[in-house]
Amino acid sequence: MKHTEVFEKIIEEQLARIERIKQNQTPVDYTSLDKIIIGVIGGDGIGPTITAHARRVLEEILKEEILAGKVEFRTIDGCTIENRHAAGKAIPDDVLEEIKKCHVLLKGPTTTPRKGDKWANVESANVTMRKELDLFANVRPVKVPDLGIDWTFFRENTECLYAMGSSGIHVTDDLAVDFRVITTPGTERIARLAFEYARRNGKKKVTIVTKANVVKATDGKFLDVCKAVAKEYPDIETDDWYIDIMTAKLLDEKRRREFEVFILPNLYGDILTDEAAELQGGVGTAGSANLGTRYAMFEAIHGSAPRMVEEGREAYADPSSVIRAGAMLLSHIGYQEHGEKLLEAIETCTIKERKIVVTGRPDGATGAEMADYILEKVRG
Ligand code: IPM
Ligand code: MG
Secondary structure, three states: OOHHHHHHHHHHHHHHHHHHHHHOOOOOOHHHOOOEEEEEEOOOOOHHHHHHHHHHHHHHHOHHHHHOOOEEEEEEOOOOHHHHHHHOOOOOHHHHHHHHOOOEEEEOOOOOOOOOOOOOOOOOHHHHHHHHOOOOEEEEEEEEHHHOEEEEEEEEOOOEOOOOOOOOEEEEOOEEEOOOEOOHHHHHHHHHHHHHHHHHOOOOEEEEEEOOOOOOOHHHHHHHHHHHHHOOOOOOEEEEEEHHHHHHHOOOOOHHHHOOEEEEOHHHHHHHHHHHHHHHOOHHHOEEEEEOOOOEEEEEOOOOOHHHHHOOOHHHOOOHHHHHHHHHHHHHOOOHHHHHHHHHHHHHHHHHOOOOOOOOOOOOOOHHHHHHHHHHHHHO
């Protein structure tokens, strides 16, 4: 295909996607469903182990709802790097079909092939799932009470450099081009979600992060659209920062306390949330919600740590971030009380009390012990 034709195809695909976004604005009301199906995807490396701990915690908390037939847990096998490699697909078709029969998903980390390793160079399973299920919002809370940090990041999850991340072109041996996509309805929906969240949770300030001084078309649009949405929320203060100085300000002990809610395009959100999570104790401590209108997926933000498995240490992997993702799942499907209770228990165990500590090595507690400790706090 000629490069101009590739470009034409991309534009057509994105214009069609915009129409789909416009037609798909009403979120599912989980409380109106007879039964909520929670799919559990173990993933790779330490994924199956830590996800099993999280499932055990959720199953105990939802014991009555499961008995009453209101909630069902379903195991989704096959989302492993071996199967994805064999199928030559980011998510094999049969696995995707099973995933689409669920309402919400709890997902362990999945290995993303990188250039030069032994795996077929398929797209990241995360990225594919976010696109396939149109999970447009990646919500990542980071809290460090001692430092006065209480942030919630609303990372746009389907556009930016991720929309066409695997569709860039090598024009000649010397020239490679990738495509960055920002759309008006795609930006509107993430901005609205962030402002609604701010309003519902008594937050006073929303911060928009771009590099609109340099990346004028796409970041310019993102900033303009967010500002237009902000006008509908005059009770909330809005400011905007460039990504470079924002990364610095997260380390500024005085200024950073002022920030509450952030809205970012996909890649800046990816990077800034890792920095933020590090301040909380590392990416292993953070959970993340990937929200769409029909589906939602909850996951840890760390990777699959294959080295821990190679060295036989997976029993010592920290399940707290995927359990935290589980707490977000509970709140999202209408069990706010359960969700808040679980979150409080996680914070007691991992931040306040720390009676046992997971280090990832045999000198620390096992993941099973951490899950038991958290359950003990939930039971009260
Ligand atoms: C994340 C991860 C993914 C991303 C990777 C695994 C593709 O870093 O969830 O933040 O870049 O979004
Ligand atoms: Mg990331």
